[in-house]
Amino acid sequence: MTEQKINILPDYMTALNAVDQFLTLNNRELILPMLRTSVIASPITNIEDLQIKSFSGSTKNFFITVDKILFKHIEFVDEKIRPNTFEEFLNILTSDDKNTMLYGVLSASFDTLDKRSMLCQNCNEEIIFDVKLDEMVHEDTFKNQWNKPVSVIDWRETLDIFGNGQLKITVKYMVESDILKMYEGNSNSKIKKLLEETGKPYSQSELTAATIDKIEIKQANDELLILDNYDSIYNFYTKAPIQLQKKIIEKIDTIELEDTMPVFYQEVQCPKCTTNNTFYMTDLSKDLLNELYKLL
Numbered sequence: 001m002t003e004q005k006i007n008i009l010p011d012y013m014t015a016l017n018a019v020d021q022f023l024t025l026n027n028r029e030l031i032l033p034m035l036r037t038s039v040i041a042s043p044i045t046n047i048e049d050l051q052i053k054s055f056s057g058s059t060k061n062f063f064i065t066v067d068k069i070l071f072k073h074i075e076f077v078d079e080k081i082r083p084n085t086f087e088e089f090l091n092i093l094t095s096d097d098k099n100t101m102l103y104g105v106l107s108a109s110f111d112t113l114d115k116r117s118m119l120c121q122n123c124n125e126e127i128i129f130d131v132k133l134d135e136m137v138h139e140d141t142f143k144n145q146w147n148k149p150v151s152v153i154d155w156r157e158t159l160d161i162f163g164n165g166q167l168k169i170t171v172k173y174m175v176e177s178d179i180l181k182m183y184e185g186n187s188n189s190k191i192k193k194l195l196e197e198t199g200k201p202y203s204q205s206e207l208t209a210a211t212i213d214k215i216e217i218k219q220a221n222d223e224l225l226i227l228d229n230y231d232s233i234y235n236f237y238t239k240a241p242i243q244l245q246k247k248i249i250e251k252i253d254t255i256e257l258e259d260t261m262p263v264f265y266q267e268v269q270c271p272k273c274t275t276n277n278t279f280y281m282t283d284l285s286k287d288l289l290n291e292l293y294k295l296l
């Protein structure tokens, strides 16, 4: 008996998907601000768009779905940097590069996003407008790039918390796999609440633990104890005395890193008084998350 392949898609969708394979008209080339490398973003298919828009499940799985779409539609020009597996991709993906990729894939796929509204800064008139993706990149959008001699992925900085070598904390730059670990233990309602209250989808403690690569503690017998996984670091940090938590945060805050977040914005003219207003789309990941919570 031969196995028959069943096509569950309507034929026009199959045809559109086939066209997607060879249509490269809309491909967009961008430079990632953190990895400082060229990528080519290709348009998503209707099915992938539907997958995102009809998602139901955990926040972690939502982001895995989005990340898989990015992995498929972002081509690294330099093969020395190009990730071979999805896991490798998650380990080199920082939030500023992810925002850049999201922009690339969205602008390769759509001319406009859903309508938005803002109040005119001059006359307070409500302006309803289309987000025009082609108009969101300006000279200063990617003004700042990662500027350390070592790559963002290999960058580490060790902080001696008390200055006597007893407690050392090594900090890294958070990547997508760290962020997914943060989401793992949290329900959608908890993440939604955090987002509403703090504007961030994770708590300060989770963020701190995800930023720490390892903790070295000199024990009484001079033996070195090393914590180097997220759960141990999170538990150590959250159960540490408040004064120590503060000290750790203070030390981490002394590290100066350039603000590399790409700034996407669009000039929107008020129809009433003709004043130009600036609409900022600063964090596409957060925008997507907000879209997700409208669905759930």
Ligand SMILES: [Zn+2]
Residues within 6 Å of the ligand: 120, 121, 122, 123, 124, 125, 270, 271, 272, 273, 274, 275
């Ligand atoms: Zn106005």
